[in-house]
Amino acid sequence: MFDRKKDKLQELQSKYNPALDAMGQYGVQIQHMEVKGDKLYVKAVAPSDDAKNKVWDEIKEVNPDWENDLICDISVIIIPPQTAASDTPGKSKTLPTKYTVQPGDTLSKISQAFYGDANQYMKIFEANQPPLTDPNKIKPGQILVIPE
Secondary structure, eight states: OHHHHHHHHHHHHHHTHHHHHHHHHTTOEEEEEEEETTEEEEEEEESSHHHHHHHHHHHHHHOTTGGGTEEEEEEEOOOOOOEEEOSSTTOEEEOOEEEEOOTTOOHHHHHHHHHSOGGGHHHHHHHTTTTOOOTTOOOTTOEEEEOO
16 A cells, blocks of 8 residues: 555656646745645645745646645745844844734644744744733734744
8 A cells, every 4th residue: 555655646746746846936835745545635835825826826737627636735924034224234133023824824833834843832822912812812814923
């Protein structure tokens, strides 16, 4: 069975190679890729809606019937520049990073994206009190400060 999954993974990666290449071109980072059933499952993070949409355009160009053999979960996490000019010439200061909560986000998911560790979610929660009162209750559209 392992060989069948491995062969299917290689087959689908080859088929969708132009779309996978486009991900790299548009700054979309693949977090996980595997075969689930007979479908290629790809989980990725895009730096913008535009990048996500361009990848989807490429997927549809590769295969208009992509639903038959692909599950592609692309989240958008916008990370703004973190430095700005300081009042002192020759020095820059670190600005707080802000993130707008997207549908389906959790503090753990955001923590994983920014810190590479989902367990750092309390750091984000504590930096955003108030208005946050429960780490399990965030809403799309909220703007969170992401501490260093």
